[in-house]
Amino acid sequence: MNDVLKVDRRDAKLALAHIYVAFIALALGGLAGLLQTLVRSGKFNLPANISYYTILTTHGVLLGLVLTTFFIIGFQFAAVSRTTGAFSDRNRFWGWIGFWLMTIGTAVTAFFILIGEASVLYTFYAPLQAHPGFYLGLTLVVVGSWISGFVLFVHYARWKKANPGQVGPLLSFMAVVNMMLWLICSLGVAATVLIQLLPWSLGLVDQINVLVSRTLFWYFGHPLVYFWLLPAYMVWYAIIPKVIGGKMFSDSLARLSFILFLLFSIPVGFHHQLMEPGIDPFWKYVQVVLTFMVVIPSLMTAFAMFATFEMYGRSKGAAGLFGWLRKLPWGDARFFAPFVGMLFFIPAGAGGLVNASHQLNQVVHNTIWVTGHFHLTLATTVVLTFFGAAYWLIPHLSGRIMTRAMNRLAIIQTIVWVVGMSFMSGAMHFAGLLGAPRRSAFSTYANSPQALEWIPYQIAQAVGGTILFIGIILVLVIVTNLAFFAPKGETEFPVAEVAEQAERTPLVFENWKLWIGIAIILILIAYTIPFIDMIQNAPPGSKGYKLW
Ligand code: HAS
Numbered sequence: 428m429n430d431v432l433k434v435d436r437r438d439a440k441l442a443l444a445h446i447y448v449a450f451i452a453l454a455l456g457g458l459a460g461l462l463q464t465l466v467r468s469g470k471f472n473l474p475a476n477i478s479y480y481t482i483l484t485t486h487g488v489l490l491g492l493v494l495t496t497f498f499i500i501g502f503q504f505a506a507v508s509r510t511t512g513a514f515s516d517r518n519r520f521w522g523w524i525g526f527w528l529m530t531i532g533t534a535v536t537a538f539f540i541l542i543g544e545a546s547v548l549y550t551f552y553a554p555l556q557a558h559p560g561f562y563l564g565l566t567l568v569v570v571g572s573w574i575s576g577f578v579l580f581v582h583y584a585r586w587k588k589a590n591p592g593q594v595g596p597l598l599s600f601m602a603v604v605n606m607m608l609w610l611i612c613s614l615g616v617a618a619t620v621l622i623q624l625l626p627w628s629l630g631l632v633d634q635i636n637v638l639v640s641r642t643l644f645w646y647f648g649h650p651l652v653y654f655w656l657l658p659a660y661m662v663w664y665a666i667i668p669k670v671i672g673g674k675m676f677s678d679s680l681a682r683l684s685f686i687l688f689l690l691f692s693i694p695v696g697f698h699h700q701l702m703e704p705g706i707d708p709f710w711k712y713v714q715v716v717l718t719f720m721v722v723i724p725s726l727m728t729a730f731a732m733f734a735t736f737e738m739y740g741r742s743k744g745a746a747g748l749f750g751w752l753r754k755l756p757w758g759d760a761r762f763f764a765p766f767v768g769m770l771f772f773i774p775a776g777a778g779g780l781v782n783a784s785h786q787l788n789q790v791v792h793n794t795i796w797v798t799g800h801f802h803l804t805l806a807t808t809v810v811l812t813f814f815g816a817a818y819w820l821i822p823h824l825s826g827r828i829m830t831r832a833m834n835r836l837a838i839i840q841t842i843v844w845v846v847g848m849s850f851m852s853g854a855m856h857f858a859g860l861l862g863a864p865r866r867s868a869f870s871t872y873a874n875s876p877q878a879l880e881w882i883p884y885q886i887a888q889a890v891g892g893t894i895l896f897i898g899i900i901l902v903l904v905i906v907t908n909l910a911f912f913a914p915k916g917e918t919e920f921p922v923a924e925v926a927e928q929a930e931r932t933p934l935v936f937e938n939w940k941l942w943i944g945i946a947i948i949l950i951l952i953a954y955t956i957p958f959i960d961m962i963q964n965a966p967p968g969s970k971g972y973k974l975w
């Protein structure tokens with residue numbers, strides 16, 4: 428097997444370019460988030476003419492779509508280059524094309540949001556209608572990401588050809604699965620944007636089938652959240668064991684969980700549409716069952732992480748049920764930040780199960796509980812893992828080292844995040860249970876007693892949001908230091924080995940025809956009949972609304 432220890436310098440540049448854009452998005456999106464929580468506390472008004480919904484759209488697009496996609500693609504380029512060798516010049520060239528398309532697309536989208544022509548939030552739900560430039564910009568982002576995906580596929584195929592009969596390196600395998608997931612699901616958002624939203628916002632047609640567009644969106648939107656999660660799982664499975672000085676529990680289990688994500692992430696979008704009329708309850712039920720199937724690979728991941736930590740702790744002489752906890756390297760930010768992410772995923776995932784249960788969804792849907800849910804999953808579990816990865820990835824790529832002082836700051840950053848998020852997301856969960864809506868600016872709803880009940884929680888959200896903004900400043904300080912100012916030197920790109928007692932990995936995990944075939948069959952089962960129904964029994968379409 429190739430034993431490439433360093434990411435090629437030219438690949439490093441490509442990866443870093445993506446990561447820079449990601450952190451710029453974090454800075455701007457984080458500022459928007461701070462402003463939102465302040466507005467919603469009722470104690471602060473935005474300066475003249477700036478709408479809450481413009482800020483909210485900026486926040487969701489920059490953090491949910493831009494930060495994630497850029498960080499993930501940059502990280503995956505680095506991980507694949509590290510484990511299967513440098514990209515060819517031609518592939519790297521296409522990688523840059525992908526990068527520029529995504530960057531130009533982001534700039535175009537951001538422009539139309541900021542001039543107030545696209546306050547449609549990050550889900551851009553019809554019948555809210557944005558300027559065509561908003562949809563065009565997003566299309567460029569998606570097309571750019573597809574190109575980057577194909578670069579990975581071609582590179583991986585070349586490695587497989589050169590190493591016949593061998594299992595591909597785990598991190599590269601995982602990156603390939605994640606990009607396949609992304610490719611299959613983003614066809615849905617491409618379809619609604621190109622066939623429905625764009626012609627409608629250009630005025631070529633004046634009505635839109637709202638249910639079809641939301642269905643295509645969620646066909647994409649749910650797997651999207653796993654496109655964010657899987658790179659975090661790459662770090663947990665394949666990198667954290669090495670960071671703590673241990674070994675990976677099982678390579679096969681890691682691959683199996685990724686394949687299960689490929690199969691079950693997509694045919695589940697209806698769990699975002701449980702309250703929507705026009706979908707037969709039977710098909711909602713089918714997709715809820717599949718949603719509970721996609722929980723299994725996360726439970727497997729929890730098991731594997733416990734096993735890894737416990738194996739390591741016991742190898743260091745830990746005794747008792749939880750003695751291994753004391754052996755973990757708590758002072759190492761590369762471990763600490765992702766570990767806290769794992770810890771938060773326990774309540775975050777439990778909240779997801781609540782959401783997916785039809786009757787409970789009636790209580791929480793469209794309330795700020797849901798916002799609380801994804802600030803635990805995405806903005807804590809995934810984001811803290813990305814921060815933890817950045818602490819070695821950026822210096823590895825920039826040829827620098829993380830100083831002890833920066834490591835200490837990163838530990839403080841993690842704690843600040845935990846405190847800020849506990850206030851903010853905790854308050855969101857409680858206020859949501861009391862009925863506080865999501866996606867809405869401050870209002871007392873004519874002083875209705877119910878709305879007045881929410882205010883203390885909204886103040887807690889603003890407190891949390893302010894603390895989180897301090898966390899963002901801290902991480903930006905660290906990242907800037909690691910990219911440009913830290914002492915020069917060699918930083919390891921940690922990649923874990925598998926424990927001796929683990930079984931050999933079977934080749935069946937790379938039978939792509941089989942897995943993609945099953946994924947497509949599941950998608951067809953879950954979507955064909957309800958989709959035909961939506962088109963055949965469609966109510967009159969809707970004109971576009973600009974409510975801001
Ligand atoms: Fe979700 C809404 C259901 C996971 C993100 N979700 C959202 C939205 C976002 C989002 C962004 O069914 C809002 C979309 C919008 O704008 O409308 N979600 C789920 C379920 C899961 C889930 C069942 N969500 C995620 C992840 C996200 C994410 C991951 C981002 C990264 N979600 C829903 C539903 C809705 C929803 C409904 C719609 C709500 C509505 O009405 O609108 C599951 O995948 C969760 C499974 C996870 C677990 C946890 C396993 C725990 C692990 C950690 C182990 C810890 C260790 C450390 C080892 C079961 C792996 C331990 C150490 C110690 C010492 C203790």
Ligand code: CU
Pocket residue numbers: 648649652698699
């Ligand atoms: Cu979902």
